[in-house]
Amino acid sequence: SARTETLCVLSPTDMVIHCTAHMIADGDLAGGLRNLWDFHCLTTQFAESDPDFWPQLSARAARHQLLPAVQCAARLSLRLYGTTIPQTWGRKKLADAYFVRRLTARDGWGRPTRKVTRLAFYIRSHWLRMPPLMLARHLWTKWRKG
Secondary structure (H helix, E strand, O other): OOOOOOOOOOOHHHHHHHHHHHHHHOOOOOOHHHHHHHHHHHHHHHHHHHOOOHHHHHHHHHHHHHHHHHHHHHHHHHHOOOOOOOOOOOOHHHHHHHHHHOOEEEOOOOOOOOHHHHHHHHHHHOOOOOOOOOOHHHHHHHHHHH
């Protein structure tokens, strides 16, 4: 019997939302500037080919409750790569400086720096996934095991 395979490709807005979800909404930003570069390249390409891209992205991200994360990624991309973003998304937030500090936590050789910042984002990534009591127990166990 012939087997039909279905190819599933995300829409441009969903590609950007997926990129953002892994970078901002559920991670410790360990992928660093590479993930933000992906965001920059995707949004630049899609916005150049579709004048309605940003409004569509805004609506789709809001539907998935990820609009604040997408806007954060856009602001970071503007700040570090000069990405063209909607003017209303460009207002700096206090947390942006912490995200930039984490994204740039490498020395000239690519080795990790800013240990406290990296630890804070590690805890943040777990905080987003676990209830507080479970997180405290998890971190206590990790710390005891070294």
